[in-house]
Amino acid sequence: MALKMLLPNGFKKIGWVLLIPSTIIGFIMMLSPNDDILDLHSTVFALYNDEILGQNKHTGFINTNITNTLVGVCFILGGIMVGFSKEKKEDEFIANLRLSSLMWAVWVNYILLLLSFLFIYGFGFFQVMIYNMFTVLIIFIGRFNFLLFKSKMTATYEK
Amino acid sequence: MKNDLKVQRAIFNITQEDLANKVSVSRQTIHAIESNKYIPSTTLAIKIAKVFGRGVEEIFILEESD
Known part of the structure; x- marks a missing residue:
């Protein structure tokens, strides 16, 4: 059945480790009036970069605040691992x-x-x-x- | 659909856990079947019937509403 699309049970714990902190941090960031609760800058590859008040929309490497990226990726990966891992007795x-x-x-x-x-x-x-x-x-x-x-x-x- | 599972288990003196292990499902599944909260697949129904040495229609009975 759809069992083929489920991850092994071991991924569940890893999922919770990613999901809980990213959810908490995400909530804090959403509710905070400041933009710079966590400010982690790095150079990343952007397929599409449409900066607000920016000049160019282009593909390439940019240096930007990747806090949202990290929180979002951790949440999605954590959520998928928690939700779609097999139970011990599936x-x-x-x-x-x-x-x-x-x-x-x-x-x-x-x-x-x-x-x-x-x-x-x-x-x-x-x-x-x-x-x-x-x-x-x-x-x-x-x-x-x-x-x-x-x-x-x-x-x-x-x- | 109603079923005879509880009676059969009592006759054979098997717990829900034992039956679950014999047919490779969780104990919650056997409990859900007995409480009519879940209708098992054909495969599982046949496996359960085999444990009690009966036919599937003797253990799982269609009701008017089905």
Whole structure:
């Protein structure tokens, strides 16, 4: 089935190590009024660089603040490892829970996005767009782990 | 769909954990099947029936609503 698309169980721990700090730092950066909470500059290769108030849109090496890049990459890689690693005992029921959690996450995410389109404007909407890059993974991971926990809890009452 | 799993387990004196190990699934899966929260695949249903030496239709029974 879709088991072929799952990572080995060992990736889950690595995923949490990447996901939790990047989520916390990301939140702090989003909520902070200052732009330079963490200022890590480096030369990177840009396929497309369209600087705000900049002159050129070009491909090439640029020297820029890569804090957002690092936080975003760590979050995405961590989230994918946490969400799409096999459980210790991966079977069809767990796969079913995973699929239904994924559907649920997409539904909830797009309902929230629809409401945001309708009721949030200006700079607030720009922030919504940024949050929206990450919410599907977060909602999926939350829902999937909740369902796993619920099924483990109800199973312990029976022998 | 209803099933006879609990009765069969009692007859054979097998726990959910034992049955889960025999058919290579997690204990939560067996519990979910018994609580009618999950309908097993054909393969799993046949494996479970084989453990009890019965046919699949004797253990998993279609209801009117199905």
